[in-house]
Amino acid sequence: MKENVIDVLLYLFENYIDTENSSQPDKDVLELELEQVGFQEMEIHKALDWLDNMTVVSPQTDNPNTHIRVFSESEIERLDIHCRGYLLFLEQVGVLDVETREVVIERVLALDSEEIDLEQLKWVVLMVLFYQPGREVAYAWMEDLVFEDLEAVIH
Template sequence: MKENIIDVLLYLFENYIDTEESHKPDKDALELELEQVGFQELEIHKALDWLENMTVLADQPVTQHATMRVFSDNEKERLDVECRGYLLFLEQVGVLDVETREVVIERVLALDTDEIDLDQLKWVVLMVLFYQPGREVAFAWMEDLVFEDMEAVIH
């Protein structure tokens, strides 16, 4: 039986990300499908709430300033050094901007898990970028990175 919110989110993302709008199931059908796959009702509801609360940035000019991000104790507990370093890397190469980085951190904290690993963080970044207007290039870059990592594990 599948047990955590990120598993539900990954299932939804992998199965419905490229689906045409007319082929997407309604919420009730989706909940039923997820239950039939083996997800628990509580985790399904938490995952759907997580998606509904996805922050979408308004189309406004982004003012990038050299900033230093100081992580709170709670953030450090949930994001280890490797994850925090990866967020910094993504920001330095332009995949994340300051605002999108904050959305990623907020979405990670919204997951019902004590700690998130690097692979899970990459999927959260991918989901956040998918929902951000004007971030298509960053999404494509991140998608390539995530799927390249998956292929490396498979081979």
Template sequence: MKENVIDVLLYLFENYIDTENSHQPDKDTLELELERVGFHELEINKALNWLDTMTVVAPQVDTSAVSIRVFNDNEIEKLDVQCRGYLLFLEQVGVLDVETREVVIERVLALESEEVDLEQLKWVVLMVLFYQPGREVAYAWMEDLVFEDMEAVVH
């Protein structure tokens, strides 16, 4: 049985959110399908709530001054050094801006898992970019990064 909220989110993203199909099932139909493929009701509800709050608006951050992001203890506990470094990399290459980075961190903390690995972080970044208006180019770039990494693992 699949038990992780991020697994539910990935299933939804791959099968419904990022598709050309304009037909989206209603919530009840979606819940039944998720249960049918093996997800638990609690994890389904958490994932759907997580998506419902995806429209979180990025906090207003003063970007005129040069600053360094200091992670608090909860963030350090959830995001290891590799994940924090990857967020910095994405910001340096322009995939994430300061505001979107903060939304990603907020969404990672909302997952309620003990720790998020780099692969999971990449998917969260992809989902956040998908929902952020005006971030289509960054989304396409991140999508290439995620799927290139998946191809490298397969081959």
């Protein structure tokens, strides 16, 4: 089974980050558990580095309507039209602000996937929002979107 960094991140998010349990294992214990679950050492290290490099943005101070986002060629190669459209949608409805959108794009590009699909993008958005102070409402809204989509797939 080929696991990648996003799979490790999802496992960590579902089992440690977004839980009521405030006690977190140390890095060595966590790495050992991830290896026992079946993740490869290289993907584990990349995922932990990805989390370590999570950017926290300061609140926006200028008018968000004055910003226009033009995607670079490399971003277009990695984010298809559905992903780019979804980012625009999330920004228009207020889930993402300009700074948080940029953190999401930077974190998506930091994954070792050639192309990111919409489901992976949604999880990255959820993880980024989790780490942003003052974005609890946006996080809750995004969490509902992600899990509502999962329930639709299951049924």
